[in-house]
Amino acid sequence: MNTLVPEALTAAAFAPFGEVIAADAAAQCLSINAGNTARYHDLARLDAGPDGRLIVSIFRGQPRTLPFVVSMMERHPLGSQAFMPLGQQPYLVVVARPGPAPGADDLRAFLAQPGQGVNYAPGVWHHPLLALNAIGDFLVIDRSGPGDNCDEVGIDPAVRLSLD
Template identity: 40%
Template sequence: MRIIPIEPLDEHAFSAFGSLLVAPDDGPRQDRATPIENLRSGASANLALVRSEPFAGLMPLTRMERHPHSSQAFLPLAVESYLAVVAPDRDGRPDEAAIRAFRVPGQAGINYRAGAWHAHLMTTSAPGTFAMLVHEDGTAEDCVFAPIAPVTVGPARP
């Protein structure tokens, strides 16, 4: 089974898949911190609370998902750190040769672009809670899954 090394989060490297959300440097508020994409007029915002379990070592990842018509934001509420596992699109499927795993600090959120392939959210050491925002209309197009050859992530890249 192929092992994807865990990289420290790099805002530039992650930008192909979405944006990093961090506290404002100055001022009490940062408006329009990231684009919120809703490409379907009939879809409505779903603000959900998500509990994530820690990554279990060699647990294989066997599928990736994407939300073709909506961005998907994760804002940690009680999280030490978590993994963002992503892949570029290749002919409507995740490019398995280009899967990357980023370690995201618990004080930063992420917002996947509409259509960005990603694995389910995993914390690194203890269960965690996130606020998640996505636009959905209740159809199969809300979330599309693609099987991949089993991979695992870790250890961290030096």
């Protein structure tokens, strides 16, 4: 079984899959509320697709034990899906480019740090939530509306996900 080792989550490395959401030096920062608030502006291209609407949810993920076997992926072809952690634990992101169902060699993994979120572009293959160390709450902005917006595929052969 091949092993997939996560790389650091950076805007450049994640660009083929969507955007990294973070209040960092790369973001446009505006001073608002008479200078009392910094607004990190327009951090992701949220897309509800035709006839959809954006919804806000909280997902609570159980921590995954590593090594972890990646045996499936999913995608949302009709809209984007943004995840922003609400806690202080790192988490894992496993993705593949939009298009045909991915194979084991198409997967990339990222180690996201507290304060870093991701926005999956429409059609990007990704593994469901991979919290680490503790139960993790995530603010999720995604699409609600007509149409089938979740495809799942198996990964064969499966891939071992490990930090080493």
